[in-house]
Structure formats: structure tokens, C-alpha cells
Amino acid sequence: MRFTTVASAIALVCSGPAMATAQSDSVFDVQEVIVVTGDAPAPQQLATTSYSISKEDLQQQGALTLDQALTKIPGVYVRTGGAGRPLIDIRGFKTRHVLLLVNGVPANSSYDGQFDASLIPASRIEEIQVSMGPSSLLYGTGGNAGVINVITRTGVDASSVSAEVGAGNDGRWAANASVAGATDTRNLLLSYSGSGQDGFNLADDFTPGPEENGGQRNNSDNRSDSLYGNAEWQWGDDTRMSLTGEYEQAEWGKPSRVGNLADSKIKYERVDDLKKGGMQFSVAHRFNSHNSVRGFAYYNRQDKIENQYTDADFDAYKQQSDSTATNQGFNGQWILSNQQHVLTTAVILENQQYDATVIKAASSGGGNKSLARAGGGGGGGGGGGGGGVSAPSISHLDESQNLYTVVTEYQWLANGDYGTTLSAGWHRSDIEEKNRYSALASGFYMLGSNTQLHASAARKIRFPTLRNLYEGSGANAELEPETTEHFELGLEQQFNAANSWMVSAYHSDVDNYIEKDSNDVYRNYAEYRFRGIDLGWSNRSLDALDLDLTYSYLDAENRGEDDQNRDQLQNRPTHTVKLSLLTRLPWEMTARLDAQRVMDQVYYDANGPVEIEDYSLVDLSLGQPLPWQGTSWQLTVTNLLDEYYEQSEDLPAAGRQWMLSLRAEF
Template identity: 25%
Template sequence: MNVFFPGRVRHLGALACLAWAMPSLAADALSEITVTAARQAQPRQAALADVTIIDRAELDRAGQDALPQLLARERGVEVASNGGIHNSTSVFIRGANSNQTLVLVDGQRLGSATTGGAALDAVPLAAIERVEILRGPSSSLYGADAIGGVINIITRQGEDGPAKLRASIGAGSDETVRTQAAVSGGSDGWRYAVSGGYGQSAGFSAIANTGSSQYNPDRDGYAERNVSAQLSRQWQPGHSLDARYLYSRVNSEYDGSKTGYDRTRQIVSALSLASNNQLTSWWHSRLRLGETLDDSTTYSQYPSQIRTRQRQYSWQNDFTLAASQRLSLALERLEERVSSSGFAGKAPAGRNTNSATLVYAGQFGDHHVQANLRQDDNSAYGDKTTGGLSYGYDLSRQWRATVSGSTGFRAPTFNELYYPGYGQTQIRPETSRNLEASLRYQDGGSQAGLTVYRNRVHDLIVTQRPCSVKGYLSCANNVNRAVLEGVSLSLGHSWDSTRVRADLDWQNPHDADTGKRLARRASRLAKFSVNQDWAGWDLGAEWQLSNRRYDNVANTNPLGGYGLVNLTASRALSRDWQVQARWNNVGNKHYEQAKDYGVSGSTLFVNLVYQP
């Protein structure tokens, strides 16, 4: 079912005219800072890359949702979940596979080296200050796995001033309850922030198809708890130490058999210590060491345990060459340590990567340039060199045109390399080459952007049946090519009390050999939102639309298109108290993100916040 606008690129001309007609980004948007697009802080409007920021205000409106559901409301992002919000979830950026998107927490890699994915749903929203989405191959900045893009989760930190308390408790549909408490502050060079939370829900049946061999009519709920902390000390001007810790544990139920009690325990954690030093007026040094953990244990008739621990060391030096020219040099080491019940001692315990990254950014009047170069040396699959070059030209104070080219790669997972009866040690990393062009407008309360991209992926690792290796029924192998191409349009405007946004995507992520669309990816997406301040209320409405997708690579199992309407509201009850509400899927729409799996119906969640 096609639920919205025609799919012809020829209609872009009319939509581009709408962008020109927009009357004139809000002042606060112009001051937003991104650190992901060039590995160091810069105003968002100065970034040449396609980057979006989900700010704290948007996170506060999340209600009962987890991080993947917030990402799904952003341009060029799709989500497919095998049941509830804490079941297996895939996130696709610009049509790339879920394992082709790199996830960072405060710049550190988070994810599983066995499956290739990251448990985004387990990262607590209350611990997040903002999320930056960088679209397009970014391996020349961050190394392996950044073919579709990068999701950088930046956690909360304290600010100078007396201690600030924030506590909340919320309840809603499916017997959902969540509570959170946090305190932050700072003085005399010290800053701190500590938070903790708990949540649970009875959920709904993860599999909706009663004819499925795995269907179980029981409700599949979850219980989650989390804690985060940050402590920093500026011991003299330009010199500081920063420590951060994040821990989250989720127990989620799923349907794995008709009568069994199937559940997964997911733990994610991140610990880091960083020293920031302004060594001279033109040289800033950042030395960081840290460790992240992705630990998943399944309790069912087929129990399993997989764990990835990533130790990371980095030293980045930022040099100011001139008033409008900067050079960054980063040296990094990544140590991945893996354990899995499926390997039975037949795989190495880990692999190491040493890398060097060079980033140059310069502005010459109306001309802007960014060049990235990175070398990764991995003990399992060898060397990979990636690069990126972007050029932007200011057509006027409001308009900028940008062209860029970049390369990326995805490292084979431990499953693809070593899993007994499936893995192949000779397979190569996936590689990609991307070209894109964009036109952006921002002025006052208005913004518009048009981006055209084409990303070619080679040596795609897929399951080959029958396997070319004697004795294997199926195996991982570099046998496919894919093309990720599309056009993305964004429009937004802010009045005194009204904010509107529209994001439209025409995309064609497909197998380059067969022409078939990649599984669970739509060809057309639309996302609209409006927020209105009225009589002390902040009211919001969201409309998400997707056309038909397919659940398999042969494109024989269609998933119907759908449209979802969500409503939000918040109001200050007093100086210290606020009430927030989110009503998802107002029309109780039945749809599928994955064949046979259920999705949440119409749900309401109300949150009471105390912040003196």
C-alpha cells in the first residue's frame, strides 16, 4: 500500500521551490554544536556533512519510547523491531544494513563484535544529553562499520552552580511504569552528574501471527534499570580531567516457542577517563582511555551467551593553523575481546586495531573544505585506508551548496569469520564509495535542505546457500553488491509559539545484481511534526509514513505501508512540577516492521517531573 506522495524524483522540483519559499533556522539552532562531523566541536551550520542533532527537549518528549523509536522519527532513518521496544531491533540509515552503522557513546565504540549490531534500546534516555546522527560513510573519521553513518550518544554532565535535583515517575498502557532520579551541579572547578532509574512493562505478544511455529499468546514484557555518573575537574584554565560511567541492564521476554518462557538479559556499560589540555594557544590535546561492554544472555530451549568488551585508547591533537584552518591528528588503539557459547573454543579470543586519523578543515571566504584520511591496521583482516573530501560554497548568507566523496568499510564479525560450520576466515571487509551533493538554506526561523547521494557497497557479506566450501551447507561469503541511493528533503520553520518540520525521503537501497530492494527498507518515507505553545501547554503532533517494504531479499514477502500519528503534551503545574504525556499510534494502526511480529497498538504514557 502506498500511503503518501508519488515516488517520482521529477516532483522534487516543486518541493525544492517550497524550500526557496520558506520565509527565513531558529537562533538557538544556529548555536548548536556538533562534535561528530569533524571529530571536534564546531557550530552545526559550519559542518559540511549531513548531521542531525536530537536535543534534550526532544528526549524529554520521548515518553515510553526507547532510543530506536526516537531515531525512527529522523530523516533517512528506519527501524525494524522483532516485537516490543526491547526485542531485537535493526536501525537503517540511508538504507544501509544495521551492522553498517557505527554506534558511539561519548566517542567510544559500543556494540557486539559477534553479531555486528548495538543494543541501542538498552541505552537509557535519561542519561543522554543529545544524540548526533552523521549520515554517509564515515570510516575516514571513525574506522570500521561506518558505511551508512554514525550515531554518537553524548551523555549528560554537570554544570557550574548549586546542586540541581530532577526526579520523575510515569505510568501508562501495558502496565508500563518508569522512574528516574538525577542530581547535578558544580563549583570550584568541579562538575558532577549522577542518575539512576528503573522501568518495567507487561508488554504484548512479540509474535502476532497465531499460525507461526513460535507464537505464544503470553505477554512479553521487560524490566530495566540503569545508572550513570560523570565527574570532572578543571585543575587550571584549559586543563581538566573527566570521568564517565554508564550501566544499563534490561531483561526482556520474547516468543521463541509455543509454550516456553523465553527471555534475554542485555547489559551495556561504558567507562571512560579523559584528560583535556590546552597546551598552547594553538594546540589542544585530548588523551582518553575507556571500555565498553555489550553482554547478551538468552534463556530458552536454545540458551546462548555472547559478550564483547572493547578497550579503547586514543590521543587526539587539534592544531589551529590559522583563524579559519584546523588540523586534527588522532592515534587510537582498539582491543576487542569476545566470548560466545557458540564458538566452543574454536575462535580467537579477540583482535586489535591500531589506527591513525588526519582531519583538515578550512574556510577561505565563501569556500569551505574538509579532508579526512585514516589508516586502520587490524590483526584479523589486515590494513584498510579510507578517505573523505568535502567542498562547500556559500551562494549567499543563507544558501550553501556542498559536494563530497568518501569511502567506508565494515569489518567481518566474529560470527562471519569463525562460527563453526558457517564462518570463513578468508572473507574480506565490505567496502563502500559514496558521492553526494546538497543544497542547504537557513535563516532566522527557517531551514531547508536537499541532499542527493549514491553509495556503492562491494564485497557485501551474506549467507551463501549452498556454500562454495566443501562440507558447508551455508556460510558467510563476499558474494553481493549493493547500491544505496536516494534523495532527502527537509523543511522547517519556527514562529514565536509554533515549530513545524517535514522530512521526505526517496530511496532505492537495492541488490546491484538482482535489482531487488534490500529487506525491510521502504522506498519512500515521510515524517512531519508540529509543536505549539498554547495557554501554558506545549502541544505536539507527529505523523510518520512508510510505503511498502519486503521482509526477504527475494521481495516475495511484502510488508504493507503504514501511517502513524503520535501526540504529545506537557505543562508546568508549578515552579517545581511538570506533567508530560505521550499518546503513540493514536489510530491504533495495525502494521508490521518484520513479518509475523507484533507492534504496539495505541498507548498512552503520563510522566510527572519534579525539578526544583
């Protein structure tokens, strides 16, 4: 991982006015969304806190999926919630407030705005770009917390043939393979990725509870298999097109709460079948050195069968949900540039659809439950006692939402010493039928050749999801969109070639924050406030050692008139310290150690706040080339010290896990 702004800004100053050349081939990088000129980063990128994780970083860390890669970034809290899947929270905001893009294309669910980062394999990723808080409006609505843009590999980036297999404890396995080819005008990549586990083991010092005895965590198995393809064509000097497609199948269990809380809701749930896929077509054309257009159209679909069972045997249904979520859209940009000036106008259209059928099981007089319709009888009446079989309860939801956005963004880069971005956006949902507006102003200034000051302010909009508005007893069709006002001030300095540090202070006020109340109904809370500081220090003084140390402070509070007696918002740690050490050892061996300390967070049950114990995690990765060219091995251990910890009360996390992998690239 690196702090992108400080390194980019220093390079910008050193290269001087040459950076203000006419548009370069970067206009063809549609997946980047933000336009840059020459080889320089955009003023918008330099004026906000952002991070970049490269393919090499992922390999050194031993990350298997996107969520594992994001754990090292300051201000990002990766936790496992009640659904048994990773959640990505940024600076106090929840996962649904984070806009996930894959090559610039929105990947959040049309149902609830969430995304499952564990379904994106690291083997597919070329780079991860993370923009915090007041990020560009060109990304569209929904990124109130920030934006994660995953840039996937192409035939140009990949080896002609590569393969990797890994195995570990708890029945863990991972495999991926790819073939790639490239010419001067076209390239192609095809790949497979798969992973799974029988379940994860709890830490040795776990204390058994009513619903968990220890050892292998009940209902914690998972498996996923995915296919991915990408093709690019260059037509002459001024036109480039690309086509990307993916298909994935997965299933997993949702471990229940242990049962130690006063109001522990014990559920026995599984996603027994998930199928998801999508297509993306992008094109960029340059009319001349000052005038170009680019954009992409996409279609994503997810089919999911989610079952709830009566007990831990998982053989009697209580409820079944069969759902289809789709989103399709278009993002088109017209770009005018002249020396240090870039004006981008974007039109973003998105259609979100969700269709679900929920069947609640019928119950007989003997207490048995079945999803079969009445009249089947099934098994001779279940022990006498009379009482026929009642019909199952069937409900259906079929809703959609169209979102419209128009954004104009002006960027000015003045000789590399300073730059600014001004942006305004118009947004509309066909459900609400009201005009909403966003705005952004940001800038950076070089205080000498090695120090950069940046500041930004933004107003962002996030519309309620289809789940918020329509599904179940918690729905609320009167919800208002969330409005977030961001302010950020940052300073970054390169002491010398080996040392740099950064500090970023932020303040975010959210009006009409959408969350469930004590009655389990979605409502708008008048105002949430998130304030904090992110600090980072990077040291490269020793050739054999890279050191990164970060600290994050977060103050999260509900400032509305009805705070439900909650002074501190739940599942938001106040203090987080992260350390990363990369050492280069003899015999071409590398070792990477990642550690973090998470402190001061609470969870609320029926009796009030429950403090979640502070915890420390240490991960270790060792790697080395093998004697045969292009081959290597890697051993990755997570939770090396087998620490018992909970990221959400009554949901114990995984103990020590390891995996040994073999990789070949030719």
C-alpha cells in the first residue's frame, strides 16, 4: 500500500510544467473514471486522501480476496457482521455508503446497496484505488463514505499462462488459472478463480455458549467459483474499445450468534445458491488533442436462494427467499482540455431492479414445518394429534428504481505547484421525483518541494435502497435521501527519499441518515456526525525493510433530537493502530508482518451498551522463488497468535488460519 497523494505530488513538482501537456493516452483508461492530462495525477486525486494497492502488494500480503487487501488501509474497518460476510466501513460510514466500482462500473447491490468483497478474488486485481470521503462527483451517487475502484487485469498486465493452488487448515483451498495474449492493437485475458473451506476454527480460548461448543464454527463453510474474461481493441490512434464479462457461483453458511446476549436472535440461515454475472462494454474516442468522449454501458445480475431453517440440523425449512437483483446503466463523458484545464461533463443513468419471492413454511399440528403447499400430507400426519397442515405464507416483491445524474467537473493544474477542482451535480430518482444537488470544491498547494497541503469540501447525495423503501415490516416508503457534507484538511511531507508522513483531519455531517430504529423499522435520523484523524508514516531507510505505521481516531455520534440514549454509535472503534513490515531476507525470501490493534467500540442489546473487548491481530506471510523459473511458494497465516475476538458482540471471529500456495507464471 502507498499514500498516493504525497508521492504523486512530489513527482509532479519535480517534473514541472511538462505535466500540463495535452491529453495523453489516459483518456483511454475508462476504468479510471477521473480524467488526467499528461502523466500527472488529476488535481482532484491530489486534493483528497487516497490510497493505492498494487498487484505486488496483494501478493506480498498473501491476500486472497478484496476484503483481505483492504484491512491495511487507515480509516477502513473490515469486520464480519451477522450475515457471516465481510463488511467494509470507512470513517464511520457503513458498507452501503461505500461505492464499489469494478473498472469504473458500480457493483453495489440494487437491493440494499451492499457488496460482498470476498467474492472478488485478488488474483483478478491489477490495482485497488481507494478515495476517502469527498471523492469526485463523476463516480455518481452513493459514495458518501468514499469510493473503492478495483482495476482488473488485462492481457497486457498478465503473464501468458499462470496458475496457483493453495491448501490450508479447516479444509481451506484456493485455486486460480489464467491465459493471456497481446499484440500491438489487441489483448485478451481469460481466468478462473475458486476458493472454499469446510468452516473456520475458533480460537482455543473460546468459551462455549448455548449455540456454539467451540472447535469448528457451526455453519461457517463456504465455496465460490468464478470465470472472468477481458478483451481490448485499439482502432487506429484515436479509438479504443473493451469488453469484460464474468460469471460466479457461490454458497455459504451464516454462523448464528452464540446466544450470550439478552436479546440474541438465533437464526439458522444459509445462502444455498448464488449465481451472479455481468457484462461491460467501454469505448473511448479522441477527436483531437483537446476534445474527446468516452463511456461504458453495463449489465449486472444476481440470483440468490437464501434459506432459513428451524434448527442447527439444517434439514427443515422455516423460510425460503428466491431473489433476482439487476442493475444496468450507462456512464458517458465529454472531455474538453486545454493545457492546464480540463472540463468533464458526465451523464450517468442507472436502472435498479429487485424481484423476490419469500415462502414461509406451513406448520402441521405436530409441529413439523414444510415449504410444500397444503394438500401434500407428507408422511402420515406427524404423530396424530389432529390438526391439518396450514398453507405456507407466500409474499412477493417486485420493485425498481431509475437514477439520473448529470455532473460537470472543472480541473485546473497550475504548473504543478497548486491545483483546484470545482464540480456540481444534479440527481433525480423516479421514485421520489425531486431534484437533488451535489457540489465539490477541492485544491492542493505545494509548500516547498516536499510538502503538500490539501483541502476539500463536498455535498453528496445517497438515495434510499429498494430494501429500505419496500421490503417487509421494516420498510418505510417515506424515507428521504441522505445528504452528507464533508470537510477534509490534509498535510503530507516527504522528509527525504526514505521517510514520508501524512495527516488528514475530516468532519462529516449526515442529514437523514437511514438506519433501523428500536422497532426494527427504517427511519431517517436527523443528524449523524463523524469526525476523526488519520495519521501515517512510511519509512524506507533500510534496503531490507519497508515500514508503514498508521493511526486512526474516530468520533461517531448521533446529534439528532432522538438519540435512543446512544452516545456512541455501535460497531465503530474509536482508536485503530496498524503496522506493516516487509523484510527482504537471504535466498530471495520475503516476509511480511501486518498487525493491528482495535480499541473502544460498543454494541447495543436490550439492556443498553455492551463494550466489545479490544483486540490485536497479527498476520504473517512468507514467500520465496523456487529453483524453476517463474515458480514460487508462499505461506500465509492470519491471526497468528490465535486471538479470541469479536467484531460484533456475540459473533466470535476466526482463530488461526494458514494456507500454503504454489504459483507458476510463464
